[in-house]
Amino acid sequence: MFDRYKIQIEEQINPILKQEGLENSTLQWSLIPFSGHWGISTSFFQIAAQETRSGKKGNVAHRAAELAEMIASKLDIGTEFEKCEAVKGYLNIYFASKSFSQMVVEKVLEEKQLYGSHPPIDETVMVEFSQPNTHKAFHVGHLRNIVLGASVSNILEFNGNTVIRANYLGDIGLHVITWLWNYENFHEGETPPAENAISWIGELYAEAVKRREESEENEEAIRRYFQAWDNHDPEIIALWKETRQWSLDAFERLYEILGIHFDRLYFESEVEHVGKAFVEELIEKGLAKDERPGGAVIIDLDALLGTKEEYRVLVLLRSDGTSLYATKDIPLAVKKFEEYKLDRSIYVVDVRQSLYLKQIFKVLELLGYEWAKQCQHLAYEIVNLPGNVTLASREGTVVLLEDLIREAEKRAMEIVDKKNPELGLEDKQQIARMIALGSIKYSLLSRDNTKIVTFDWETALDVNGQAAPYIQYAAVRANSILRKVQYQIPSGWSNPSDLEEKEIVLVDLISRFPQEVEKAGRDLKPLVIANYAYDLAKAFNDFYTHCPVLSAKDEVRTFRLRLVAATKQTIINSLGLLGIQVPEIM
RNA sequence: GCCCUCGUAGCGCAAUUGGACAGCGCAUCGGACUUCUAAUCCGGCGGUUGUGAGUUCGAGUCUCACCGGGGGCGCCA
Numbered sequence: 001m002f003d004r005y006k007i008q009i010e011e012q013i014n015p016i017l018k019q020e021g022l023e024n025s026t027l028q029w030s031l032i033p034f035s036g037h038w039g040i041s042t043s044f045f046q047i048a049a050q051e052t053r054s055g056k057k058g059n060v061a062h063r064a065a066e067l068a069e070m071i072a073s074k075l076d077i078g079t080e081f082e083k084c085e086a087v088k089g090y091l092n093i094y095f096a097s098k099s100f101s102q103m104v105v106e107k108v109l110e111e112k113q114l115y116g117s118h119p120p121i122d123e124t125v126m127v128e129f130s131q132p133n134t135h136k137a138f139h140v141g142h143l144r145n146i147v148l149g150a151s152v153s154n155i156l157e158f159n160g161n162t163v164i165r166a167n168y169l170g171d172i173g174l175h176v177i178t179w180l181w182n183y184e185n186f187h188e189g190e191t192p193p194a195e196n197a198i199s200w201i202g203e204l205y206a207e208a209v210k211r212r213e214e215s216e217e218n219e220e221a222i223r224r225y226f227q228a229w230d231n232h233d234p235e236i237i238a239l240w241k242e243t244r245q246w247s248l249d250a251f252e253r254l255y256e257i258l259g260i261h262f263d264r265l266y267f268e269s270e271v272e273h274v275g276k277a278f279v280e281e282l283i284e285k286g287l288a289k290d291e292r293p294g295g296a297v298i299i300d301l302d303a304l305l306g307t308k309e310e311y312r313v314l315v316l317l318r319s320d321g322t323s324l325y326a327t328k329d330i331p332l333a334v335k336k337f338e339e340y341k342l343d344r345s346i347y348v349v350d351v352r353q354s355l356y357l358k359q360i361f362k363v364l365e366l367l368g369y370e371w372a373k374q375c376q377h378l379a380y381e382i383v384n385l386p387g388n389v390t391l392a393s394r395e396g397t398v399v400l401l402e403d404l405i406r407e408a409e410k411r412a413m414e415i416v417d418k419k420n421p422e423l424g425l426e427d428k429q430q431i432a433r434m435i436a437l438g439s440i441k442y443s444l445l446s447r448d449n450t451k452i453v454t455f456d457w458e459t460a461l462d463v464n465g466q467a468a469p470y471i472q473y474a475a476v477r478a479n480s481i482l483r484k485v486q487y488q489i490p491s492g493w494s495n496p497s498d499l500e501e502k503e504i505v506l507v508d509l510i511s512r513f514p515q516e517v518e519k520a521g522r523d524l525k526p527l528v529i530a531n532y533a534y535d536l537a538k539a540f541n542d543f544y545t546h547c548p549v550l551s552a553k554d555e556v557r558t559f560r561l562r563l564v565a566a567t568k569q570t571i572i573n574s575l576g577l578l579g580i581q582v583p584e585i586m
Numbered sequence: 587g588c589c590c591u592c593g594u595a596g597c598g599c600a601a602u603u604g605g606a607c608a609g610c611g612c613a614u615c616g617g618a619c620u621u622c623u624a625a626u627c628c629g630g631c632g633g634u635u636g637u638g639a640g641u642u643c644g645a646g647u648c649u650c651a652c653c654g655g656g657g658g659c660g661c662c663a
Contacts, residue, residue, distance in 0.1 A: 030602065043605070049643055060643035088606065089643090133663080170663075296661040309588045313660040325663055354590065355658055381591080381656085388656075415625065435625090447599070450591065452656070459598075463625065465611040466599085473625050481622050512602090519602075531600065534610080545618095545627045564622090586625075 001107070001511055002040060005080060009040075009093065016071055022047055031512065032092050036501045038508045039081070039094035044068050048089075064089030097499045101507040105559075108510060108566035109489065116513040116573050121160040126336055127153045129348035130255075130262075133170035134247035135179040137202025138254060139398040140455055141383045141391040144444045147579065148380055149348040150260050151445055151526035154577045159521035164340055167262040168332065169251075171244050172269045174226070175205070180239055181225045182208030197250035199400055230322075254401065258437065259579055264339075268328050271335065275327040278334075278367075279316045287366055292319055301362055314359040329360050330367075337371050344374045346524070351379040351450075378524050380449040386456050399455060408436035408461055415463075420585060431583045438468030438580040445578050446530040466534050468580055471571060474537035474544075475582045478568035481549050481561070489565045490558045502543040503563065509536050510570050517577070526578055533574040540567045 006029045013027065027042045048063035068086035077084050077093060080100075084093040108115045129149020132142060150165070157163045170176075182204060183190075192200045211218045229236050255261065279297055282288035288299045296319045301311030316326050336345055347357060357377040364372035384390060391398050412432040420428065443460055447453055463469040482489070499507075513532065520528035549560040572582050 030605090033602075033606070041606090045605075045643060052643080062643090064643075090606065173663080175663085291660095298660055300660085309659080312589095312658095315661045318661050320661090322661095324661070351591075352657060353663080356663090379591095384656090419623075419625075451599080452592080454598090459612095462612080467611085467625095469625055470611095473623085477623065477626085484622060515602085523603085527600085528602095531610090538610090541626060542628095544622080545624095548622070550622050585623090 001104070001514065006040060009075070009077075012075055013071055016074055017047070017067075020067070022051065031508070032094075036505055037092070037094065038097055038100070038504050039092055041090055041092045043090045044071075045089055061089060097504050097507070100511075101499060101503065101559075101563075102493050104507050104511045105562045105566045106493070108569050109562065112569060113573060113576075115569060116517045117158045118160040118514070118518065120162075123160075123343045124162040124164065124340055125156055125344040125346060126164040126166050126340060126342050127156070127346045127348060128166040128168055128266075128336075129153075130260075131168045131170065131349070132247075132251060133173075133175060134244050134251075135176050135201060136205050136247075137398060138198050138251070138401045139391050140401060140404055140460075141398075143401055143404075143440070144380060144383050144453065145348055145350065146255075146258065146260060147441050147444050148378075148449065148526065150258075150579050151529075151577060152346070152348065152378065152524050154579065155517065155520045155524075155526060155529065158517050158577060161521075164264060164342075165260075165262045166264045166266060166336070168266045169248075169268065171247075171267050172272065176240065176244075177226045177229055178208045178212050178222055179205050180229075180236065180243065181222045182211055183243065184239065186211075192246050192250070196402065197246060198254065199402060201247055201250065202398075202400070257405065257433075259581070266332060266335070271328045271331045272323050274331040275323055276317070276321075278330050279327060282316065282363075282367070287363075288316055292321070295319055299363060301359060304366065305362070311359055311362055312355065314356075314363065325356070326360060326363075330363060333360070333364055333372075333375065334369065337369070342371065342374070344376065345371075346376050346378050348378045348380070350382050352382070353377075354379055378449070381452040383444075383453045383455050386454055391455075399457075404440060404460065405436060407457070408440055409433055411461055412436045412439075412463070412469075416586060423585070427585075431586050434581045434583045435463070435469050435472060435586060438472055438575070439463055441578060441580055442468035442471075442530060445526045446534075448527055449525065468575070469586070471533050471537040471575060472580070472582050473586060474540045475568050475571040475575075476584070476586045477544055478540065478564045478571070479584055481564050482568065484550055485561065489561055492558075500543075500547055502539070502546050503560075506536075506539045506543050506563065506567060509539050510566055513570055513574065516574075520577070529574055529577050533571060533578070536567070536571060536574065540571070543567075 010027055028046075029040050029042050032039045032041045044064040044067040045060060048058075048060045048067060051063065052058060052060055065086065065088060068089050068091045072084050072086040072091055075084055075093075080096055082094045082096045084091065086092075111117075127149055129152075130142070130146050132138060153163045153165050179201075186207075187204065212222055213219075225236070229240075279288065282299060283290050283297065287304065288297055290297050296315050297317035299314050299316055301314060302308060305311060314326055315324060318324060333345065336342060349357060354377060357375075361372050361375045361377075364375065382390065385399075409429075409432050412435040413428065416423075416428050416432050416435070420431075423431075439462075440460060443462075444453065446466065509532075513536075516528055516532045520526060543563075547560060549557065549564055551557075552560055575582055
């Protein structure tokens with residue numbers, strides 16, 4: 001937003017530096033980091049250090065301060081800036097807040113839900129996330145993946161990318177066979193309950209695994225069942241199709257609740273066959289080694305690349321010829337790039353699979369696909385239970401997603417009910433859901449991807465402090481002011497007398513949104529937005545308690561109303577990137 | 587053995603990618619509701635950024651070593 005001013009100033013600074021014998025020095029601009037000070041800033045340490053390195057004697061810090069002071073005294077800041085000053089080697093140039101704040105607010109109100117976004121760029125990127133297994137439960141560990149993938153997709157889209165949201169479903173394999181076998185023998189004819197389909201399916205899975213592990217006989221039976229499947233037994237296939245659909249329908253309902261949609265669903269079953277052909281190709285090219293029947297089909301990446309204990313060995317096919325994850329991930333990657341003309345392919349997968357994905361990308365490269373370098377693993381840490389207990393569906397140490405959402409809604413409902421007794425039940429429920437989902441999502445997104453999240457009910461359901469309800473509430477407060485004027489936001493520029501510090505802080509933050517979006521997109525970190533949204537809400541709450549809006553006079557009132565509307569919009573936009581909705585009332 | 591990752595206040599986390607006084611939330615102590623919603627605001631307490639060296643004008647951030655937690659490393663997904 002301020003680039004052209006930076007350029008203007010630089011055009012003045014460069015000749016001054018030239019006089020000092022300093023050329024080709026590029027300045028790095030940032031916003032003044034102090035709360036309540038609004039403007040741009042740069043420093044002269046690099047230039048001074050460069051000078052010292054080229055032989056000139058002197059103290060760098062001293063020289064930087066000298067340069068900053070000299071430039072500050074010579075600079076013509078025009079009417080766009082209030083003042084400029086040199087502080088310890090930094091040059092701070094303060095905006096003329098009155099006109100700049102008008103400009104910022106104006107921009108937000110004009111661009112509305114697009115404020116903060118960047119113009120389209122010619123780049124198509126696929127984000128693969130969620131990747132649930134059919135015939136299994138959904139737990140909070142899976143949620144981190146979904147929420148992260150969805151948010152990163154939103155952020156990339158806001159940055160101008162064309163985003164394809166892809167899901168990759170594990171609909172075949174031993175876990176499915178085990179489930180089917182158990183169902184056919186012990187639950188035939190049963191159907192999942194409408195409400196708790198996922199937990200029902202999950203319970204049956206846990207039961208199936210237990211049966212498999214408790215007797216050799218069962219294990220043997222399951223193995224035979226697997227063979228029958230491999231031989232395309234029509235009855236088993238029919239059962240598979242039917243039960244798979246139960247999972248898919250249940251997933252779809254859950255995604256709907258979470259507000260997630262996918263543009264493309266990939267299934268393991270659709271890439272297994274072609275995957276085996278790829279393995280053959282790798283063997284023929286002399287890249288993979290077929291050690292069957294004694295061993296598996298492997299690719300010794302370290303031997304091929306001349307590296308040592310870096311890429312290790314990847315197993316492509318079991319010794320019995322059945323497929324593994326690697327068998328399927330290779331053709332899947334190819335399919336993705338063929339179907340869409342991708343510029344980038346992002347895999348949202350937990351950090352434990354870092355080596356595995358590194359191997360897959362390298363194999364693709366060895367196969368000659370130039371786009372292999374555009375595959376990127378977005379790793380995130382797992383969600384644990386207190387005491388470093390891993391969530392595992394077979395151990396029974398899971399917190400089911402449905403339970404979490406239900407409990408969060410219940411708690412949110414209690415507060416909504418108390419605060420808004422006049423509302424109808426349906427409205428209350430809708431609000432409670434937004435708050436519940438917001439809290440859950442925010443608690444997962446406001447943590448760096450590299451940090452393990454320890455799940456406990458209290459923290460997950462805490463709505464105090466830095467949490468989504470705080471931010472939502474700020475927007476609701478803004479909304480409630482706007483409602484009082486029937487959402488008639490006065491147009492045109494107003495010219496209030498000097499701005500309050502609270503107002504400047506708020507406008508400053510609003511103006512930073514586009515660059516926060518950019519940063520979040522660059523680093524694939526929703527955390528950046530999560531922090532930003534909180535800071536913005538905090539600044540607004542501060543403003544709210546100190547600066548009356550409706551009772552203010554004339555131009556102050558006009559400006560503040562516009563500022564309130566701009567804040568509400570920016571909060572909505574930033575939370576939107578996190579997949580969090582904002583209610584009108586709460 | 588090799589590799590990845592984390593270590594910041596009692597607890598949970600940030601820190602504009604190497605910049606200005608290391609911020610915020612819980613918790614705790616104390617203030618503020620006849621005024622636009624108190625799911626709010628203001629103030630107090632709390633720090634040798636795991637340890638030691640190095641690079642740099644400048645290090646929580648980069649390099650190396652060490653300590654401690656977690657993870658990965660040929661037929662699990």
